[in-house]
Amino acid sequence: MLGVVPGVMAWGLVTGVAMVKAGMPTPVALLMALTVFAASAQLASVPLMLSGAPIWVVWVTAWCVNLRFVIFSAHMRRHMMALPLRWRLVAGYLTADITYVFMQQRHGQSAPADAQNIGPLAYFVGLCSVNWLAWNVSATLGVLFAEAIPTHWGMGFAGTLALVGLLVTLVRDRFTGISAALAATAAVAAFGLPFKLHIIVAVAAAVAAGLLMDQAASWHRVRAMASDD
């Protein structure tokens, strides 16, 4: 986890700087940096807010950008149900991309957390505290020192690279690789859609392709078995 801290911090810093340079008043940018805790949703909302888009448009867009977390939450459920509702909400709020990927790698298959088996939740708390701290410190610095921090040489790309690294570790076989590549092309092709709907188009295309490949592979196995007889 400590390995991704530089990526998280660079990203937080750049998100903070970007909000202020886009023209957000510093106090609002600071409030946003410290409470929303979602880089991609923040970066998507800021231009909308500044162009005077209706409030619901900003919210719908943020929801689309955050849709991946809805999917993540289905996978995280096995460990979270040991907590009372209030803490499940807090845990959800603290789940970032990086937290999810590390959690899946370490505890994706392990026994559901409960009073005897606190390992998965302890690991989760550790991930969240490091990530939360790194993010908030750097985003605050970004907002406060926006004018002094140069962005032209592309420090923000460190955050993208951190996600690229996560992406590579999630690719387990040919099918997941192909579906991820398809999602990338679909997202680029559909980028012009409003409300960041390109993310939803890409997920739908990639899931459909993945299921088709699974189906084709099982037909292939059936036919191979049939021809053996």
Place this chain on the structure above:
Amino acid sequence: MSVASMTWWEMVLVTLGLVAISALSRSFFFLSSKEWQLPPLVERGLRYAPLAALSAVVAPDILLTQGQWLPSWTDPRWGATLAAVCWAAWRRDMLGTIVVGMAVLLGLRFGLGW
């Protein structure tokens, strides 16, 4: 008025809504404590969804320039991404991935002037 930016209070309201969206989207499937089972098809589909969603968030940042498709072999982001992907696949090491990618990005940008 129509192109004017939001007022402060509107921005604060939007921000509070964004906090709620962060919390609700990320805890979506553990809000209800009722036991349920996803249909098998959805279960299999979910194997592909997280990867696809991340890919969809990242790809435009690498491939598009201000929302436009302007492909160029001398785009330093492409070389940087290629190097980062190779490193991540080879070493499975996050810090190395970021360092290698940024080194290539800066090298191409300032070394070769891309």
